[in-house]
Amino acid sequence: MKDVSRTPPALEGRRERKRRETRARIADAAITLFLRKGFTAVTVDEIAEAADVSKRTFFDYFPAKEDVVIAWQDKFTGPLTEAVAAGPQSEAPVQAVERAMLDALGKTATPESFAIHALVQGTPALAAREQHKYVLLETRLFEALHARYPQENPLGLRLLAMVVIGALRIGTEEWQSTEGLKPEDIPSFTHKVFRMLWRQLAKLR
Amino acid sequence: MKDVSRTPPALEGRRERKRRETRARIADAAITLFLRKGFTAVTVDEIAEAADVSKRTFFDYFPAKEDVVIAWQDKFTGPLTEAVAAGPQSEAPVQAVERAMLDALGKTATPESFAIHALVQGTPALAAREQHKYVLLETRLFEALHARYPQENPLGLRLLAMVVIGALRIGTEEWQSTEGLKPEDIPSFTHKVFRMLWRQLAKLR
DNA sequence: ACGCATTATTGCACTAAATGCAGAATTTAG
DNA sequence: CTAAATTCTGCATTTAGTGCAATAATGCGT
Structure with missing residues (x-):
């Protein structure tokens, strides 16, 4: 073990924080769109666009469209x-x-x-x-x-x-x-x- | 005399009977395949083929693949x-x-x-x-x-x-x-x- | 600061579910 | 037999979801 004070923010690094933020951004965008236009009328592309990520990334955070709501x-x-x-x-x-x-x-x-x-x-x-x-x-x-x-x-x-x-x-x-x-x-x-x-x-x- | 069939059991005409039979044929084929290969491993095309109908006809009888099981x-x-x-x-x-x-x-x-x-x-x-x-x-x-x-x-x-x-x-x-x-x-x-x-x-x- | 391993993100191609539509085939009624 | 209604089919299209490989961002040890 080395100097502990070297890594103070060991609880949540930038990586984990960003991941949490991205997840929240996707969820927020999705829920907002769902409440405005209805669940089926919103495509994943649309959500991804609104959350400023690629469609592929959406599925890295949620296995399916429904899981955002769940x-x-x-x-x-x-x-x-x-x-x-x-x-x-x-x-x-x-x-x-x-x-x-x-x-x-x-x-x-x-x-x-x-x-x-x-x-x-x-x-x-x-x-x-x-x-x-x-x-x-x-x-x-x-x-x-x-x-x-x-x-x-x-x-x-x-x-x-x-x-x-x-x-x-x-x-x-x-x-x-x-x-x-x-x-x-x-x-x-x-x-x-x-x-x-x-x-x-x-x-x- | 052939007029015996003049007033057949009008309760169920050929059309309704065929429809019921087709539905049963699709359901049987689907369940058999599901039990043998698992639900996700079976495609609707496969079911339609086994039941000798077109894929489009399958969706005329069941709104979704899952509904066969339900x-x-x-x-x-x-x-x-x-x-x-x-x-x-x-x-x-x-x-x-x-x-x-x-x-x-x-x-x-x-x-x-x-x-x-x-x-x-x-x-x-x-x-x-x-x-x-x-x-x-x-x-x-x-x-x-x-x-x-x-x-x-x-x-x-x-x-x-x-x-x-x-x-x-x-x-x-x-x-x-x-x-x-x-x-x-x-x-x-x-x-x-x-x-x-x-x-x-x-x-x- | 620098390189290296890990992880996140992306684009692309692909499979499969589901829907709409228009025409062919079949059944029923008159 | 004919006309209307219904069923079946093929075709095109949209969309969800997955696999993969390339790229970018991050964390870590030196």
């Missing part, structure tokens, strides 16, 4: 799993997911995210991917729960994750089909959905 | 919703879905359906569509339940459908990852999954 939506997964891990000791699994969901929604739900969700729903090719994303989210949530409650029955935690993500999906649909709801209303709306969820599940058998 | 899997939806509608009067919703699921699985679960499911899981492009199919199935199940129990809270039925289809999805995964299970074991396996499902859900809150 990656954009994935901003929810991190906050959710982190919130699960960060709860107080005494907490039971059910309370943990409810609190985590509320927490993560408060952090990531913006007018823009709703606009993107609407775009996804209006594009068949994207709608399928959207559902796949929910399944991945369910898996991540289960993993976070399993890591925090290793003594619990894994299948039980898996079902808990399934039920909660399912409620998120149905709740989002309800939200979208209800006019006049603003981002500020999210906490109370989420509370309402959860209350209904536990009530209805208790009635099953 | 349509094939959709054989489950009909039996499930019919079984929901056909139950005895006294039955409660929860019992209805459990019986319907068992019924429909017994009718449609074949070695071939498992082979196709494995193919789907091994192909990213198809896996996304698979999840979309589950959501559609959930919607159909909800509609069947809502039609039969109009006085029940729709949101409750929606959650019931969500939970049951989620259990089907997770149960199928468990099945696939367990070696040595045969189609005969499906009823008992399904029973086990349902018992576990209600037990775990009761423990939530």
